Amino acid sequence: MRLFHLPGPVRLSAACVLFLGALVSAKAQDDIERKVNDLLSAMTLEEKVGQLNLISHGPPLRWEEISQGKIGALLNFNSAADVARAQALARQSRLKIPPLFGLDILHGFRTQFPIPLGEAAAFSPRLSGVASEWAAREASYLGINWTFAPMADLSRDSRWGRIVEGFGEDPYLGAVLTAARVEGFRKGGLATSAKHFAGYGAPQGGRDYDTTYIPPAEMYDTYLPPFRAAVAAGSVSFMAAFNALNGVPSTANPWLLTEVLRNQWGFDGFVTSDWSGIHELTAHGVAADDAEAARKALLAGVDMDMMGELYVKHLPGEVRAGRVPESAVDEAVRRVLRAKFRLGLFDRPDANPIRSDAEFPSPETRQVAREVARETLVLLQNRNNVLPVAPSVRSIAVIGPLADAARDQLGPHAARGHAQDSVTILQGIRQRAQSAGIAVKYVPACDLFCRTTDQLPAALAAAQEADLVIAAFGEPQDLSGEAASRTRLAPSGKQVEVLEALVATGKPMALVIVAGRPLELGALAQKIPSILMAWYPGTEGGPAVADVLFGDTNPSGKLPLSWPRAVGQLPLYYNRLPTGRPTLHNNRFTLQYLDEAITPLYPFGWGLSYTTFAYKDAAIETPRLNAGDALKVSVTVTNTGARAGQEVVQLYTRDPVASRSRPLRELKAFEKIALEPGQSKRVSFQVPVESLGFHLDDGTYVAEAGAIQVFLGGNAEAEAVGETAIANTIRIPPSQQRASVSATRAQ
Ligand code: BGC
Numbered sequence: 042m043r044l045f046h047l048p049g050p051v052r053l054s055a056a057c058v059l060f061l062g063a064l065v066s067a068k069a070q071d072d073i074e075r076k077v078n079d080l081l082s083a084m085t086l087e088e089k090v091g092q093l094n095l096i097s098h099g100p101p102l103r104w105e106e107i108s109q110g111k112i113g114a115l116l117n118f119n120s121a122a123d124v125a126r127a128q129a130l131a132r133q134s135r136l137k138i139p140p141l142f143g144l145d146i147l148h149g150f151r152t153q154f155p156i157p158l159g160e161a162a163a164f165s166p167r168l169s170g171v172a173s174e175w176a177a178r179e180a181s182y183l184g185i186n187w188t189f190a191p192m193a194d195l196s197r198d199s200r201w202g203r204i205v206e207g208f209g210e211d212p213y214l215g216a217v218l219t220a221a222r223v224e225g226f227r228k229g230g231l232a233t234s235a236k237h238f239a240g241y242g243a244p245q246g247g248r249d250y251d252t253t254y255i256p257p258a259e260m261y262d263t264y265l266p267p268f269r270a271a272v273a274a275g276s277v278s279f280m281a282a283f284n285a286l287n288g289v290p291s292t293a294n295p296w297l298l299t300e301v302l303r304n305q306w307g308f309d310g311f312v313t314s315d316w317s318g319i320h321e322l323t324a325h326g327v328a329a330d331d332a333e334a335a336r337k338a339l340l341a342g343v344d345m346d347m348m349g350e351l352y353v354k355h356l357p358g359e360v361r362a363g364r365v366p367e368s369a370v371d372e373a374v375r376r377v378l379r380a381k382f383r384l385g386l387f388d389r390p391d392a393n394p395i396r397s398d399a400e401f402p403s404p405e406t407r408q409v410a411r412e413v414a415r416e417t418l419v420l421l422q423n424r425n426n427v428l429p430v431a432p433s434v435r436s437i438a439v440i441g442p443l444a445d446a447a448r449d450q451l452g453p454h455a456a457r458g459h460a461q462d463s464v465t466i467l468q469g470i471r472q473r474a475q476s477a478g479i480a481v482k483y484v485p486a487c488d489l490f491c492r493t494t495d496q497l498p499a500a501l502a503a504a505q506e507a508d509l510v511i512a513a514f515g516e517p518q519d520l521s522g523e524a525a526s527r528t529r530l531a532p533s534g535k536q537v538e539v540l541e542a543l544v545a546t547g548k549p550m551a552l553v554i555v556a557g558r559p560l561e562l563g564a565l566a567q568k569i570p571s572i573l574m575a576w577y578p579g580t581e582g583g584p585a586v587a588d589v590l591f592g593d594t595n596p597s598g599k600l601p602l603s604w605p606r607a608v609g610q611l612p613l614y615y616n617r618l619p620t621g622r623p624t625l626h627n628n629r630f631t632l633q634y635l636d637e638a639i640t641p642l643y644p645f646g647w648g649l650s651y652t653t654f655a656y657k658d659a660a661i662e663t664p665r666l667n668a669g670d671a672l673k674v675s676v677t678v679t680n681t682g683a684r685a686g687q688e689v690v691q692l693y694t695r696d697p698v699a700s701r702s703r704p705l706r707e708l709k710a711f712e713k714i715a716l717e718p719g720q721s722k723r724v725s726f727q728v729p730v731e732s733l734g735f736h737l738d739d740g741t742y743v744a745e746a747g748a749i750q751v752f753l754g755g756n757a758e759a760e761a762v763g764e765t766a767i768a769n770t771i772r773i774p775p776s777q778q779r780a781s782v783s784a785t786r787a788q
Contacts, residue, residue, distance in 0.1 A: 077378045080136065081371060087111070088136060089374045090356045095143070095313055095347040098123065107140065108133040111353060113377060114141035114187070114313075114345060119457055124184035125394040132391075138378070139386040143187040146231065147206055147454045148172065150179035151462070152402035152410050152580050155417045156452035156557060157192065159576025161208040161218055161601035162648070163416040164689040164713055169218045170225035172413050177229025179401050180456070184392025186384060187232045189280060191222035193267035194237055197612035199605065200247025202525025205453060205557030205577070207242060208267070209601030210614045210645060213708045215267035223274035232384055235271035236280035237315060239297055240264050244284055247611065249526045252285050257296075260286075261736030263616075265301065272308045277380050279312045281343055283321065290325045292318040293334075298342025305740055305775045311376035313345035314338060320349045331355060336365050344373035398457045407581050414578040414585030416687075419598035420649040424570035427549045429592025429651060430509060436480040437511055438503040439467055440543060442489045443555040444513035449489070452557060452577025453522030462580050466513050466553060469583025473591050482507065486543075489517050491534030497542060504543055510550040511590065512543055512569075518577060521557030530561040530608050537565065544568045553586060559604040559642075566642060574598070592651060597687035597713070599648040599756065603641035610637065615645040615757040616704040646691050646708070646756035652682030652718065656690075659753050659762035666749075668771045671727040672709075676753050676762070678724055680716035687715045690724045693752040693759055694733060699745050703735060706757055730767060740775035 081089070092113035096102050099117065106112050107130035118124050124142055131140050148154045154172040163169070177188065192206040195215050208215040223233045240260065244251035255264060268279070279302065282291035291297055292314050302308045319338040320331060328334035335351040336359050346352040359365040381387065402410065420428070430437070443449060445467040448460035467483050474481045486500035487493060491514070504510045514536045520527065531537060543550060544565075551571040554560060555578075566572070573596070575586050588594040603613045622631040624639050633639045655678070662673040678690055692710040696703040710726040734744030746767050752759040 073379060073382045076382055077375050080138070080378055081374060083136065084374070086357050086360060086367065086370070089370050090352050092138065092374050092377050093345050093352045093356070094350065095345050096350070097348055101350065104130060107131050110134040110136060110138070112140065113138065114143060116143040116347070118142045118185065119144060119183065119398070121183040121392045121396040122394040124392040128184070128391040139381060139389070141187045141232070141381065141386070142185045143189055143234070144180065144185050144456060145190065145454050146176050146180050146185070146188040146456050147190045147192065148452065149176045149410070149456060149458060149579060150401070151398040151457045151459065152179060152406040153451045153455050153458040154410050154579045155414050155582070156205050156577045157207055158205050158209060158557065158601060159417040159578065160413065161214060162419050162574075162576070162598035163413065164214070164599050164711055165416060166217050166221035168413050168416055169221040170228070171409060173222045173225025174229040175406055175409055177226045177231035179398065179406070181230030183396055183398060185231070186386065187234065187277070188226055189234045189236060190226065191219050191233065191235060191271070192237070193219045193235045193271055194242035195264050195267060196242030197602070197614040198243065198247040199530060199558040199602070200526055200528065200608065200611055201242060201244060202249060202520075202522050202527065202557070204242070204602075205521045210603065211601065211616065211708050212263050212266040214601060214711075216270035219267040220270040220274040223271050223276045227275065232277035232380065233271070234278040234280045234313060235268055235276045237282035238279045238291060238302070238312070239268055239282060240286045240291070241282035241284055243612070247526050249524050250283050254287055257738040257740075258736050261740055269306055272302075272306050277310045277384065279308070279310065281312055281314050281318060283315050283318055285325060290322055290327055292343055293322050293327055293337040293341045295341040301740070303342065305778070309376065310380055311344040311373070312342055314343050314347045314349065316348045318349070319343065319346050319351050332359060335359065339365060339369055339373060344376050402462055402580055410579050411581035411585050411588070414582055415588045415594045417576060417578065417598050418586065418589045418596050419574040419600055419647075420589070420596040421572040421574055421604070421643055421647070422566070422570070423649050425549070427509070427551050427571035428573070428590060430479075430590055434479060434508040436482070436507045437470065437474060437509050438500070438507035439470055439481055439483045439511050439513070440486050440500045440504065441513035442485045442487060442491065443515050443517070444483065444511075444553070445485065446489065446517070446555070449518045450555060450577055450582040451579060452518055458580065464581055464583040466555070466575070466583045466586045469585070469587035470511065470590065472584070473587040473593075477591075486539050487535060491536045491539065494535050494539060497539055500539070501542055501546060504546045504548050507548060510543055510546070510548045511553065512540060512550060513553040513555055514540060515554045515560060516556035516558070518557065521577075528608065530558070530605070531563060532560055537563070540565055540569065551590065553590075559602065561605065561607055562642065592684070595651045595684055595686040596648065597650060597689070599646050599689045600643055601645070603645045603757075604643040604647070606642045607637045609634070610641070613641055616707050618702040619705055644757045646689070650686040650688070652680050652684045652686040654686075654688045654716070654755060655679045655681045656753060656760070661751055661763045661765050663765055665766050665768050666730040667768050668730065670730050672730060672733065672749070672751070672765050673725065673727050674751055674753065674762070675723055675725040677721050678714060678716065679721040680718055683718050685715065685717045687713055688755055689713045691754060691756065691759055692726045692728070693757065694728070695750045695752070696733065696745065696747070697750055698747055699735070701735070706752060708757070709733070731771060731773065733767065734771065740778075742773040742778060744771040746770045
């Protein structure tokens, strides 16, 4: 049984540290520290701050500054020739320190895998690792050695466009997948930068860059676990968030960057700012000028300045004026050099300038991209079993601009992804239909943004003539990602009008949603029988979608977030606290809306299959838990339908009476299993008692004595199966957490 337990702090023993897939022994670490200190003692102050300077390809990059030791890291380099040129220049510098080359590689380099939110729907750390590893392999082939990923920001608000870059709303799923992504990138040859530390995914009103208010205990319980998992998995670096947390911008936040990250978690990598994030401290109103911004950021714990050039401009003067101790600069440089030595950059040959990403996608990467993509597709509803395409169907009308949107299906942050590499949904359907002798007619019905519907009559005519309508609508990728906050989440433009007209033809219909977040479906959810969430499925999205539409693959994706009925429900999440007035439909003065149901349209963890699963004989094998014990639960899951399929078995718990209100449900474990028709499997979970509690504001972890309810099922509405009890309250102060709980990741 594969288990992931990351809620408690990380155990990496003092003697060894996980790094780039290898255990770095204490001796190797000592050697590295010696080399770092030797190098540091040979550096001028200017050379030191040069190591803290991260500059993008293009303006304002002055190439000669690389040979002058003024630039320690570069970003947005995506050709081997440019990487090799910069490496050659670095070799001409006095100390010959190799640069880091960073890029946003979130879900692929040239071959694009599904966007991270979609990948999360696979509920598969294995596949997350595989996708990240392949992305890293392609990028490192060109000499890139650092990715600004994974995004470890939990979000409960799909107005925020960057929800597409993360794992959704759950801290446990987020921790598991963040760790898997860090490990996958490392295996493929990339150092990671877990971002955006921290709380960036909860901006007020869902407005990107806006302020976040999250009490410390809630930070520890909900927003920080994925970041802590990144430390445990050996992330080389972190990136500070743009926005302010409880009034203190993350880029100048000593609590986050020093107290939590370094002192409590023992992180000894480096922290970079986000793009111009240090300069933005003046706009935040916490620094009078750029010099003060540089000073505050460094002293809070930001080691590297991305695209601000403020450290190179101001830190030497600040040190000489006595406002910044040189030891603080030294510590930041030490962290950067340590990473470079650990990555082996001093010993690596330079990039081969003739290498090109045109070698990708290869048949192999296409195959992997397709395998990952089909596990990310979530069948939201399937009334009348419209899907899979029935043998009686002889003709299909494919309608909608997103059926043939080679660029859009790649999603935001597609690194070197090329639209011409994409196999579109239309192409995937055509290829598959052809092999079955099914006729396909395509009419987009409207332009990409569905502003004009000139082709609607032709689309309706095609629908009338077909046995089945497959519509592909949603969110063009320019409406998703950074700086893509939205107040309206209904399908934009005239999409609803077009879909309603298609429904009115009375033809059996399946809607494929291509989008980076849940959309507000309104009446469409009642009117359209079958809906498949495809996210942005990547280069091989078309064949993957066709695999599921035609039933060659049984869908198994599960929602990594609660799908809202209406934007006004946001923020929406399953693991909310109880209230004094639980919802009673016949009592207005209880938790509810007057104009909308209180529940999500589809709950967290939801996703249908073409088969059905039954849960029985759930057993709680540990009725009483002492410190160090694990809650052991098992259940038999049976495939009760006629097709082979996969189910994500989910375990939730609740502490019903505690010293503070605890969530109604919390995901504690999951397991994805494959079952043949009629086959049963006994699934067993083990959850350490030390992950059944919660944090206090100072970071102390408490698992209080008393009952813990247990729920098992295929989504967050899983059934109660009984209780266990924690015998005595367990308290773990922050100072003991680092070396005490959960060794899973270090094994
Ligand atoms: C984003 C980061 C990204 C950086 C570099 C910023 O705008 O917030 O996530 O890594 O740009 O591209």
